[in-house]
Amino acid sequence: xxxxxxxxxxxxxxxxxxxxxxxxxxxxxxxxxxxxxxxxxxxxxxxxxxxxxxxxxxxxxxxxxxxxxxxxxxxxxxxxxxxxxxxxxxxxxxxxxxxxxxxxxxxxxxxxxxxxxxxxxxxxxxxxxxxxxxxxxxxxxxxxxxxxxxxxxxxxxxxxxxxxxxxxxxxxxxxxxxxxxxxxxxxxxxxxxxxxxxxxxxxxxxxxxxxxxxxxxxxxxxxxxxxxxxxxxxxxxxxxxxxxxxxxxxxxxxxxxxxxxxxxxxxxxxxxxxxxxxxxxxxxxxxxxxxxxxxxxxxxxxxxxxxxxxxxxxxxxxxxxxxxxxxxxxxxxxxxxxxxxxxxxxxxxxxxxxxxxxxx
Amino acid sequence: xxxxxxxxxxxxxxxxxxxxxxxxxxxxxxxxxxxxxxxxxxxxxxxxxxxxxxxxxxxxxxxxxxxxxxxxxxxxxxxxxxxxxxxxxxxxxxxxxxxxxxxxxxxxxxxxxxxxxxxxxxxxxxxxxxxxxxxxxxxxxxxxxxxxxxxxxxxxxxxxxxxxxxxxxxxxxxxxxxxxxxxxxxxxxxxxxxxxxxxxxxxxxxxxxxxxxxxxxxxxxxxxxxxxxxxxxxxxxxxxxxxxxxxxxxxxxxxxxxxxxxxxxxxxxxxxxxxxxxxxxxxxxxxxxxxxxxxxxxxxxxxxxxxxxxxxxxxxxxxxxxxxxxxxxxxxxxxxxxxxxxxxxxxxxxxxxxxxxxxxxxxxxxxxxxxxxxxxxxxxxxxxxxxxxxxxxxxxxxxxxxxxxxxxxxxxxxxxxxxxxxxxxxxxxxxxxxxxxxxxxxxxxxxxxxxxxxxxxxxxxxxxxxxxxxxxxxxxxxxxxxxxxxxxxxxxxxxxxxxxxxxxxxxx
Ligand SMILES: Nc1ncnc2c1ncn2[C@@H]1O[C@H](COP(=O)(O)OP(=O)(O)OP(=O)(O)O)[C@@H](O)[C@H]1O
Ligand SMILES: [Mg+2]
Numbered sequence: 032x033x034x035x036x037x038x039x040x041x042x043x044x045x046x047x048x049x050x051x052x053x054x055x056x057x058x059x060x061x062x063x064x065x066x067x068x069x070x071x072x073x074x075x076x077x078x079x080x081x082x083x084x085x086x087x088x089x090x091x092x093x094x095x096x097x098x099x100x101x102x103x104x105x106x107x108x109x110x111x112x113x114x115x116x117x118x119x120x121x122x123x124x125x126x127x128x129x130x131x132x133x134x135x136x137x138x139x140x141x142x143x144x145x146x147x148x149x150x151x152x153x154x155x156x157x158x159x160x161x162x163x164x165x166x167x168x169x170x171x172x173x174x175x176x177x178x179x180x181x182x183x184x185x186x187x188x189x190x191x192x193x194x195x196x197x198x199x200x201x202x203x204x205x206x207x208x209x210x211x212x213x214x215x216x217x218x219x220x221x222x223x224x225x226x227x228x229x230x231x232x233x234x235x236x237x238x239x240x241x242x243x244x245x246x247x248x249x250x251x252x253x254x255x256x257x258x259x260x261x262x263x264x265x266x267x268x269x270x271x272x273x274x275x276x277x278x279x280x281x282x283x284x285x286x287x288x289x290x291x292x293x294x295x296x297x298x299x300x301x302x303x304x305x306x307x308x309x310x311x312x313x314x315x316x317x318x319x320x321x322x323x324x325x326x327x328x329x330x331x332x333x334x335x336x337x338x339x340x341x342x343x344x345x346x347x348x349x350x351x352x353x354x355x356x357x358x359x360x361x362x363x364x365x366x367x368x369x370x371x372x373x374x375x376x377x378x379x380x381x382x383x384x385x386x387x388x389x390x391x
Numbered sequence: 392x393x394x395x396x397x398x399x400x401x402x403x404x405x406x407x408x409x410x411x412x413x414x415x416x417x418x419x420x421x422x423x424x425x426x427x428x429x430x431x432x433x434x435x436x437x438x439x440x441x442x443x444x445x446x447x448x449x450x451x452x453x454x455x456x457x458x459x460x461x462x463x464x465x466x467x468x469x470x471x472x473x474x475x476x477x478x479x480x481x482x483x484x485x486x487x488x489x490x491x492x493x494x495x496x497x498x499x500x501x502x503x504x505x506x507x508x509x510x511x512x513x514x515x516x517x518x519x520x521x522x523x524x525x526x527x528x529x530x531x532x533x534x535x536x537x538x539x540x541x542x543x544x545x546x547x548x549x550x551x552x553x554x555x556x557x558x559x560x561x562x563x564x565x566x567x568x569x570x571x572x573x574x575x576x577x578x579x580x581x582x583x584x585x586x587x588x589x590x591x592x593x594x595x596x597x598x599x600x601x602x603x604x605x606x607x608x609x610x611x612x613x614x615x616x617x618x619x620x621x622x623x624x625x626x627x628x629x630x631x632x633x634x635x636x637x638x639x640x641x642x643x644x645x646x647x648x649x650x651x652x653x654x655x656x657x658x659x660x661x662x663x664x665x666x667x668x669x670x671x672x673x674x675x676x677x678x679x680x681x682x683x684x685x686x687x688x689x690x691x692x693x694x695x696x697x698x699x700x701x702x703x704x705x706x707x708x709x710x711x712x713x714x715x716x717x718x719x720x721x722x723x724x725x726x727x728x729x730x731x732x733x734x735x736x737x738x739x740x741x742x743x744x745x746x747x748x749x750x751x752x753x754x755x756x757x758x759x760x761x762x763x764x765x766x767x768x769x770x771x772x773x774x775x776x777x778x779x780x781x782x783x784x785x786x787x788x789x790x791x792x793x794x795x796x797x798x799x800x801x802x803x804x805x806x807x808x809x810x811x812x813x814x815x816x817x818x819x820x821x822x823x824x825x826x827x828x829x830x831x832x833x834x835x836x837x838x839x840x841x842x843x844x845x846x847x848x849x850x851x852x853x854x855x856x857x858x859x860x861x862x863x864x865x866x867x868x869x870x871x872x873x874x875x876x877x878x879x880x881x882x883x884x885x886x887x888x889x890x891x892x893x894x895x896x897x898x899x
Contacts, residue, residue: 250768255751255758262746268698269733269741270756271724 036381042322042370044377046336049369053362060353067347067354074346075339081346083214083228087300089331089338090230091292093237095316096334097244098288100325102169104248105281106261111158111173112289113313114180115151119290121184122150123297124192124202124304131206139208143298147290154180155286156279163275169282177313188306201305211298231299233291240288241327257281289313318363322370333370337363395457396421396553396584397442397473402451404437406798409789411437413608415451419553419601424575424585426595426616428628429605430830431802432788435588438605439555442586443475444468455553474546475555478562478801479739480538484531489513491530492545509548516547520577534685536567543574553584558801560589561828564683564856565891572598590802590830592621604628629832637838637863640846644866645674647707648819648850649695654704656690656874664690665701666874672819672850677841679865679882680854681890687874688854689736692823695852696733697722708819727756732812736823736854742808745797749787750778752796752807757815781810785836801828813840820844823854838864858887870894 054064075085095112102109126146130139158172185200194203211232215225248254260267260277267274292312297304315337322336323329344359369376397419404412411434419425427435440446442453444462452459455471462468465475482491493509513526522540530541539559546554556575560568575585575598589595595602596616604612604627612627625633649672656665665687672678680688693699695706697713700722706713708729718725727733733756735741743752754763754774763773778792785806787799796804805828812820825841826834841864845851855861861868868885870878870893878893 246768250771252758252764252767252769255754255769258747259744259755263740263744265741266744266755268721269696269723269735270758271697271721271727272758273721273724 037378040381041375041377044381045369046366048376049362049365052365052369056361057354062351062353067351070347070350071340071343073343075343078226080226080228081342083226083230084345085335085338085342086234087228087230087295087338088341089334090234090237090295090299091312092315092319092334092337093241093330094288094291094295095313096319096323096330097240097327098285098313099316099320100323100327100330101244101248101257101288102281102285103320103325104254104261105257105278106264107159107162107169107278107281107285109155109158109173109282109285110170110317111155111176111313112285112292112316113309113311114173114177115154115286115289116292116309116313117177117180117184118154119147119151119286120293120297120304120308121187122146122290123293127205127209127298128192128202131209134208136208136210140211140298143209144291144294147294148287149290151286151288151290151293152283153286155282155289159279159282162282163278185306188304192304194303199305202303205298205302209298210302211294213299229300231295233295233299236291237295238331240291241331245327253280289316292316315363318367318370321367336366340366394421395419396423396455397586398454398457399438399442400452400454402438402441402453403449404434404441404446405449408791410608412441412448415605415608415610417603417610417613419584419586421456421584422579422582423600424579424587424598426599426602427586427588427605428590428592428595428602428624430607430629430832431806431828432800433605433830434608435605436557436800439475439557439586439588442468443473443555469549469551472550472552473555474549474551474553476539476542476546476557476559478557478559480542482530482538482541485529487527487529488524488533488541488544489526491541492526492548512548513544516544519581520547520574522574534567535562536564536570539563539571540574551583553586554578555586555588557588558590558828559587560591560594565858566683568594590828590834592624592831595624596621606630625831628830631832633831633835637842639842639864642675642846642866644676645848647671647673648709649852650705650707651695652705652707654691654694654706655702656687656694656699657702664874665694668704668876670869670876670879672852674818674850675845675848676866677845677851677853677864679861679868680852680871681858681861681868682856682871682894684856686871688871689823690874691871692733692736692821692852692854695726695821696731696735697724697726723756724759727815728759730815730818732815732817732820734808734812734820734822734825736827738805738808738827743796743804746795748793749782749796749799749807750774750792753778753781753792753811755811757811777814781807781814785810786833802830802833805829806833809837809840813844816849818849820849820851821854822851824856825853826855826857826860834860858890861890862887 057064057067075081095116098112099109123143123146126143154176158169158176161167161172162169188200188202192202193200214230214234215227217232218225248257256272256277259270259272260274264274296308301308319330319333319337322333340359340363348354348356348359395418400416402412402415415438429435437446441448444465444467453462454460460471462471483494489506489510492513493505510526516522517524522544524537524540524544530538559571563571578585587599599616601615602624603610604624606628651668651670654665654668655663657663682688690699694701713726716725739745744755754760763769763777775792781787782790782792787803787806796807809825826837829837841851853861853864862882862885865882868880868882868890869876870890872894
C-alpha cells in the first residue's frame with residue numbers, strides 16, 4: 032500500500048468507525064446523531080469564535096503531543112506531561128508574582144517561558160534520571176509524578192499562593208505585563224477585526240515548535256542519536272552514543288515542551304493559576320502523539336481534531352443537556368481506541384484493495 | 392520416476408521496485424538434501440519465506456507431495472509438514488529446551504501431561520538423529536550450535552517432513568557444522584527432505600544431492616551435485632571466474648599500533664572472560680584470532696572498541712594507554728575518533744539500525760563527522776552521496792540509498808557495515824566475522840579490500856571462526872581458548888590441522 036494511503040485513508044476510516052459507534056450510542060440515549068454531529072462540527076468550526084477557541088485548545092495539545100513524541104523517539108513512554116505542565120505553571124506563577132509590577136513585558140514574558148521550560152524539564156528530569164541510571168520504569172515513575180505534582184500544587188495554591196481573602200483556590204490575577212497578546216488583539220493592531228477568543232501568540236510558537244521538532248528529530252545530530260537510542264540501544268552503544276545522557280535529555284526536552292501548555296493557558300487565557308488549569312492537556316497529548324504517529328504534521332492534524340472535539344463538545348453540551356462532558360470524553364476515548372490501539376484494524380482489507388488495483 | 396516432496400513452479404515475487412523472485416521453478420526430491428546457492432540478494436530467503444508462508448507469491452504455484460497447495464501462513468506450512476530453522480532463533484531464553492519445544496503445541500489442558508508426553512517424543516527424536524540435546528537445559532545457557540539443534544528438534548516435533556535451513560552454518564564453528572551435517576544425513580536416511588541455503592560451496596559439495604543456483608531472482612541452474620565441482624558452481628553463481636585464493640605479498644610490518652598488556656576481564660559472576668592477554672598488532676599487518684567461538688574473542692573485540700570496560704591491563708594504541716584517557720564522551724566514540732574502526736560480529740544487533748534507511752546507517756558511529764553536517768544539521772545531499780559511493784564500491788543491491796536496511800538481504804547488510812568502517816580509513820581495524828553470510832564473489836572482494844588496507848600500512852585485528860579465512864588473510868595467527876592466548880603461529884607455517892589442534896587443546 033502506498034505511504035500516502037497509509038497516512039490518509041486509514042486514519043479517515045478509523046475516525047469514521049469511531050464516529051459510527053458514537054452515533055450509535057447517541058441514538059441509544061435518545062438523541063439524533065446527525066443533528067449532534069452538525070452541532071459539534073459547527074460549534075468547533077462554524078464561526079470565527081468557535082475556530083478561535085478550537086485553535087486555542089489545539090495549541091496546548093500540539094505542545095503536549097510534541098512532548099510525548101520526543102520521548103517516544105527515544106523509546107520512552109512519557110505519561111507525565113500533565114504533571115510537567117502543572118509544575119511549569121508553578122514556575123510561571125512564581126516569576127509573575129515576583130516581577131509583574133517591576134519588569135517590562137519584553138523581559139517578563141521570555142523569563143516566564145524560560146521558567147515554564149525549566150520547571151517542566153526539571154520535573155521530567157527526575158524520572159529520566161531514574162530510568163537511565165537506576166532502571167526505574169519511566170511509565171511508572173511519570174504516573175507517580177503526576178500524582179505528586181497534583182498534591183504539591185494543591186498544597187501550594189491552597190496554603191501559599193492563594194489570593195488573600197479569596198475562597199477559591201486560585202492565585203491573584205497576573206499583572207498585564209505578563210499577558211501574551213491574543214491573536215484578535217494583534218489582528219486589530221493590523222486593522223483586521225476578529226472575534227475575541229483566548230487564542231494567543233502561543234499558537235504561533237506551537238507551529239514554530241513543530242518545524243523545529245521536524246528539523247531536530249530527522250535532520251540533526253541530536254535527533255539521530257535520539258532515534259538510535261530509541262530503536263536499538265546496542266547499536267547506540269556501538270556507535271559511541273551516550274545512552275543515559277540521551278535518555279535524560281530527551282525527557283528534559285519533553286518536559287520543557289509540556290511546559291508551553293501552561294504558558295498558553297496561564298499567560299494566554301486565564302491570567303491566573305487555579306488548581307485545575309491543566310485539565311487533562313497532558314493526557315490528551317498522549318493520544319495526539321499516538322494518532323499523529325509522532326510526526327509534526329500528524330500531530331498538528333490530530334491536535335486540531337482533539338481541539339475541535341473539545342470546543343465542539345462544549346457547545347454541544349450547552350445545546351443538549353443529555354450530552355455531558357463525560358460523553359465528549361467518551362468520544363475522545365473511542366477515537367483513541369480506533370486510531371491508536373486499533374490503528375491497523377482496516378489495513379489488511381485496504382492493502383488488499385490496493386494490491387488488486389496494482390495487479391490490473 | 393522420483394517423487395518430489397516440494398515443487399515450485401513459476402514463482403514470482405516483487406517488493407516495490409525489486410523483483411526478488413522471477414519465474415522460479417525447482418523440484419525437490421523426497422528424501423534428498425537440496426542446496427540453494429546464489430549471490431547476496433539473489434532471492435533465496437524470499438523463496439523460502441514464500442514456501443514457509445511468510446510471504447505470498449505474486450504468481451506461480453507450489454506443490455507438496457505432488458498436490459497443489461496454497462500456503463497462507465506458517466501454521467499452514469507446518470500442517471503440510473514444512474519446518475524452518477530460522478537464522479535468528481525464535482526461542483525463549485529462560486525456558487528449558489523441553490518448554491521451548493512444546494511452546495505453542497502444548498497438547499492438552501494440563502501442561503504437565505503434555506510435557507511428559509513431549510519428553511518421551513523428544514528423547515526418541517534425540518536418539519534417532521543423534522541431536523544430543525538435554526531437554527532440561529535452559530536455552531539461554533546453550534551455545535549457538537545447540538540452540539540451532541533445539542530449533543531443528545522443534546520443527547521435527549511439529550512433524551516436519553521437509554526442513555528448511557537458511558544459512559545454518561553461518562553462525563557455527565567448523566566442528567559444530569560437521570555435527571549439523573551428521574544430523575542432516577541422519578534425517579535424509581529417515582526419508583526426510585532437507586533444503587539447505589548456504590554460501591559455502593564446500594558444504595554444498597559435501598552434503599547435497601542436488602543444487603539450484605539463483606542469480607538476480609531467477610534460477611540459472613538446477614544440477615545434480617555429482618555432475619559439478621566447486622569452480623563450476625562458482626561460475627554459475629556469479630557468472631565469472633572467482634579466485635578463492637587471496638593475492639598477498641610478503642611485507643615487513645611497521646611499528647606496533649596496538650599493544651595489549653595483561654588485559655583481563657572478569658564478569659559479574661567472577662568468570663575470567665579475558666585472562667592476561669598480551670599481544671601486538673603492527674602497522675601493515677593482519678593478525679588473525681582463531682578459536683572456537685565463545686572463548687573470549689567477542690569480548691576482546693568489544694573491549695578494544697571501547698564498548699566494554701576491562702577489569703585490568705593496558706591497551707596501548709599508538710604508544711599511549713587508551714584506558715588512561717579521560718573523556719566525557721563514551722569510550723567507543725573516543726576510540727573511533729582516534730582511528731579505531733570496528734566491524735562487530737553481530738551486525739544486525741550492533742552494527743546497524745534496521746529501521747533506518749541506508750543513508751543513516753552509513754554514518755552510524757560517524758554521526759559527529761563534520762563533513763556530513765553543517766551547524767548541527769545533516770546535509771541530506773552529503774549523506775546520499777556518501778551512501779551511493781558505498782553502494783557503488785561494494786556493489787550493494789538494490790542500489791537505493793533510501794531503502795530501510797532491514798529490507799536488504801543479509802549479505803548486503805554486512806556490506807553496508809564494511810563499507811562504512813573501511814571508508815573511515817582507520818589506523819586500526821577491528822573486524823569480527825567479516826564475511827559471515829556473504830557470497831563468494833563478495834568474499835573475494837572484501838578480502839581484497841582488507842589486504843589493500845594492510846598494504847596501505849594499517850593494522851587489522853581479525854576474528855573469524857572460518858579457519859580458511861584466517862589462513863588466507865593473516866600474517867600472524869593467535870589462537871584463543873578459555874579467554875587465554877593458547878598459541879601463536881606465523882601464517883606460512885599454519886594449516887587447518889595444526890590450528891585445530893591448538894584450538895582443541897584448550898577447549899573447555
Ligand atoms: N520485505 C522486503 N521489502 C523490500 N525488499 C525486500 C524485502 N525482502 C527482501 N527484499 C529484497 O529482495 C531481494 C532478495 O532478498 P533475499 O533476502 O531473498 O536475498 P538472499 O538471496 O537471501 O540474499 P543473502 O544471501 O544476502 O541472504 C533483495 O534485493 C532484498 O533487498
Ligand atoms: Mg538470505
